[in-house]
Amino acid sequence: xxxxxxxxxxxxxxxxxxxxxxxxxxxxxxxxxxxxxxxxxxxxxxxxxxxxxxxxxxxxxxxxxxxxxxxxxxxxxxxxxxxxxxxxxxxxxxxxxxxxxxxxxxxxxxxxxxxxxxxxxxxxxxxxxxxxxxxxxxxxxxxxxxxxxxxxxxxxxxx
Amino acid sequence: xxxxxxxxxxxxxxxxxxxxxxxxxxxxxxxxxxxxxxxxxxxxxxxxxxxxxxxxxxxxxxxxxxxxxxxxxxxxxxxxxxxxxxxxxxxxxxxxxxxxxxxxxxxxxxxxxxxxxxxxxxxxxxxxxxxxxxxxxxxxxxxxxxxxxxxxxxxxxxxxxxxxxxxxxxxxxxxxxxxxxxxxxxxxxxxxxxxxxxxxxxxxxxxxxxxxxxxxxxxxxxxxxxxxxxxxxxxxxxxxxxxxxxxxxxxxxxxxxxxxxxxxxxxxxxxxxxxxxxxxxxxxxxxxxxxxxxxxxxxxxxxxxxxxxxxxxxxxxxxxxxxxxxxxxxxxxxxxxxxxxxxxxxxxxxxxxxxxxxxxxxxxxxx
Numbered sequence: 001x002x003x004x005x006x007x008x009x010x011x012x013x014x015x016x017x018x019x020x021x022x023x024x025x026x027x028x029x030x031x032x033x034x035x036x037x038x039x040x041x042x043x044x045x046x047x048x049x050x051x052x053x054x055x056x057x058x059x060x061x062x063x064x065x066x067x068x069x070x071x072x073x074x075x076x077x078x079x080x081x082x083x084x085x086x087x088x089x090x091x092x093x094x095x096x097x098x099x100x101x102x103x104x105x106x107x108x109x110x111x112x113x114x115x116x117x118x119x120x121x122x123x124x125x126x127x128x129x130x131x132x133x134x135x136x137x138x139x140x141x142x143x144x145x146x147x148x149x150x151x152x153x154x155x156x157x158x159x
Numbered sequence: 160x161x162x163x164x165x166x167x168x169x170x171x172x173x174x175x176x177x178x179x180x181x182x183x184x185x186x187x188x189x190x191x192x193x194x195x196x197x198x199x200x201x202x203x204x205x206x207x208x209x210x211x212x213x214x215x216x217x218x219x220x221x222x223x224x225x226x227x228x229x230x231x232x233x234x235x236x237x238x239x240x241x242x243x244x245x246x247x248x249x250x251x252x253x254x255x256x257x258x259x260x261x262x263x264x265x266x267x268x269x270x271x272x273x274x275x276x277x278x279x280x281x282x283x284x285x286x287x288x289x290x291x292x293x294x295x296x297x298x299x300x301x302x303x304x305x306x307x308x309x310x311x312x313x314x315x316x317x318x319x320x321x322x323x324x325x326x327x328x329x330x331x332x333x334x335x336x337x338x339x340x341x342x343x344x345x346x347x348x349x350x351x352x353x354x355x356x357x358x359x360x361x362x363x364x365x366x367x368x369x370x371x372x373x374x375x376x377x378x379x380x381x382x383x384x385x386x387x388x389x390x391x392x393x394x395x396x397x398x399x400x401x402x403x404x405x406x407x408x409x410x411x412x413x414x415x416x417x418x419x420x421x422x423x424x425x426x427x428x429x430x431x432x433x434x435x436x437x438x439x440x441x442x443x444x445x446x447x448x449x450x451x452x453x454x455x456x457x458x459x460x461x462x463x464x465x466x467x468x469x470x471x472x473x474x475x476x477x478x479x480x481x482x483x484x485x486x487x488x489x490x491x492x493x494x495x496x497x498x499x500x501x502x503x504x505x506x507x508x509x510x511x512x513x514x515x516x517x518x519x520x521x522x523x524x525x526x
Contacts, residue, residue, distance in 0.1 A: 012496065019481065026480040030219045037223045 041129075051126040059109040060127045062102045064142040069121035071097055071149035075113035083107045088149065096146035104130060105138040119150065163193040163285055193285040197274050205424035206236035212424075212475050219479045243417035251314060251410050258312035263411070263418040266305035270422045272298040273429045278352045280442020280463035281456035282449050291352035292344065295433060296337050299388060302422075303329045306397060306407045309419075313410040321406025324486070325390065325397035331490065332387035332394075335497035339377035339384070342501075342508045343367050343437050346374070346519075356441035357448070361462075368438040370519040371511045373504040378438045380501050382473075385434065387493070389426035392478040394489060401483075431470035432463070439466045 038044065038053050054060070062084075076084045083106040087099040113122050130138055168189035175181060210225065210233060217224030225232035250259055276291040278284040288294050303326050310322020344350060346367060347358050359365050368378045387394035398406030408419045435441055442448070442463035446455050484492065 008495075023476065023480045026219045026476065029221065030215065030476070033221050035217070035223045036221050039223070 050129055054126050054128060056126075058124070058126050058128070059111060060125045061104050061130070061140070062107065062113070063123050063125040064100055064102075065121045065123070066097060066100070066143060066147045068119045068150050069097060069100070070119055070152045071095055072118060072152075074116045074118070075122050078112045078116045080110065080112065081106050081108060084113060089146065091146060094148045096148050097143050098146045100142040101139055102142065103139040105135050118152070121150075163283055164189045166282060167192055190285075194275070197279075197285055198271055201271065201274050201425050201428060202421060204428050205421050206240065207233075208424040208427055208471060208475075209239070209420070210236045211472070212478075215472065215475045216479045219476075240417065243420075244414050246413040248413040248415060249410075253314040254410065255312040255314070258308050259410075260415075262305050262309035262312060263415045263422075264305075265308060266302055267418050267422045267425075269298050269301035269305065270425045270429060272301070273433075274425075276352050277429065277432045278356050278436055278441055278463070279432075280448070280459035280461070281451075283456075283460060284353055287351055287353040290350050292340055292350045292355070292437070294350075295429075296333065296340070299426075299429075300329060300333050302426075309411070310407040313407070315410050317404045318407050318409045321397045321399075321403050321409070324403075325407060328390075328394060328396055328489065329388055331493040332384040332497070335380055335493065335501040336384040336388060338498070338501035338505055339381040340433075340437060342374050342377040342504050345505070345508050345512060346370055352436055352441075353448070356436055356443050359440040359443050361440070361443055361445040364519075364521040365443075366438065366440040369521065371508060372520070373508045373511065374438070377501065377504045377508075378434070380497060380504065381438070382434060382470075384493075384497060385430040386474065386477065387489070389430050389474075390423065391427065391474055393481040393484050395483060396486060396489065399483060427471055427474050428467065431467045431474065434470055435463065435466040439470075441466070 040053065041050060044050070044053065051060075071086070071088045073086055073088075076082075076086045083103040085099060085101045085103075086097065088095050089098045090096070109124075111124070114120075114124060117123075132138060168185050171185045171188060175185075213235070214224040214232075216222075225235035228234040228238045250256055273295045275285045276288050276294050278287070306325040306329075307322045310318045310320070310325075313319070343355065347355050349355065349358075355367075359367055363369060367374050369375065386392075390397050396406075397403075398408065403409070408416055411419060442459035442461075444455065444459055444462055446459075448456065448459060
């Protein structure tokens with residue numbers, strides 16, 4: 001058999017083999033592999049919410065744990081676009097947080113406030129659904145009635 | 160009685176009495192009723208095929224596919240059809256208006272003409288022509304006229320290129336397709352589709368695909384050239400999205416585009432049913448299709464569709480597995496590989512029939 005004829009039949013063999021190989025792979029995906037699509041927003045599955053479908057590192061809306069906030073105002077100062085507004089008042093003997101507003105419509109999710117917070121009172125939540133009819137709804141007040149600020153932990157004495 | 164039209168004619172004549180006055184009415188009704196039924200049936204089938212195409216492609220790509228309209232999204236194709244009907248029908252300024260309008264109907268009618276001789280199992284065949292298989296080969300190549308027309312009339316370079324490509328491709332692949340069908344004709348000695356079905360048997364070893372090794376090869380040759388003739392991937396050059404926008408139907412919108420789409424999917428069904436009829440025994444269950452009762456006849460239809468539906472799925476499966484060839488590869492595949500192979504299949508089948516007195520390979524084994 002001449003070289004060209006051998007090549008001819010090798011071509012046919014190659015075509016059949018590679019086609020079969022490719023079709024086997026798609027058949028496997030067709031019959032075995034389940035769909036990985038998440039049907040957001042209305043068919044997330046039993047007991048799943050929109051917050052569950054994003055990753056743990058996701059930077060969503062900011063969240064405040066007012067029980068450990070010491071009212072140091074560092075987040076307000078470090079925010080590059082001034083979307084955090086905090087006021088504290090002295091009521092009786094203790095300082096109280098009277099306002100802690102985060103304007104999520106301005107926030108660029110840089111995370112500087114989260115980094116700077118000494119007690120991790122301000123953190124990212126996984127909430128991302130911010131659509132609303134009025135942009136002012138996105139300015140979220142975390143304090144509704146004056147709350148006493150937490151005492152900063154005393155520095156442990158050395159020795 | 161050889162077909163549905165004659166059965167209906169006999170029924171009408173028996174019901175209303177034979178008379179010279181009513182005779183043309185009977186004839187018209189006897190041919191129109193099966194045609195309309197087949198037309199709507201094939202339209203629904205091609206609609207369902209669009210649904211299954213999307214569902215299978217979704218499964219292959221780990222997606223879900225349409226699942227909103229009706230249970231499992233089964234009515235998605237109706238929603239799509241209604242949407243296409245409501246859309247504006249745009250004809251470009253520079254287009255040849257008459258040809259532009261008429262082209263989709265030529266494509267669609269050439270597809271549906273082929274349905275006329277498809278035996279749906281039992282007596283359910285619109286017209287059992289003596290030249291059935293040749294008729295299919297002839298009318299399916301009429302599609303080229305429609306494609307060229309739409310490509311030329313659109314006055315758009317993508318559309319024109321698509322039309323020219325479709326002409327080049329379909330005329331080339333007509334040859335191996337016809338030759339591989341001819342191997343079966345050597346065995347049957349008739350072109351009539353109903354006769355071809357009746358000469359096969361209910362069991363796989365009675366089918367012509369397993370008659371001898373060469374018909375086995377011819378089956379695959381016909382399947383692949385069929386893919387090329389109906390413009391499916393890996394041979395969808397006339398409408399290669401990445402190269403030609405959408406090919407010959409680039410300028411079409413609304414229901415005119417819908418008709419092209421309908422014809423495309425009806426073609427899948429027609430191609431699959433020809434393959435099933437010629438190579439896989441069609442709706443043969445070992446009984447005479449005309450004299451047996453209504454229950455076996457309906458079972459024949461079921462058997463026919465049980466063979467056609469998997470073939471349609473294979474067509475879809477191929478589309479979502481293989482990439483498009485290059486134009487020159489497609490041409491060399493046809494002229495260098497398919498035509499020589501189908502010719503040798505033809506000649507070797509003839510020699511086989513001569514050597515073994517017209518008997519198949521399983522006749523040799525069983526003795």
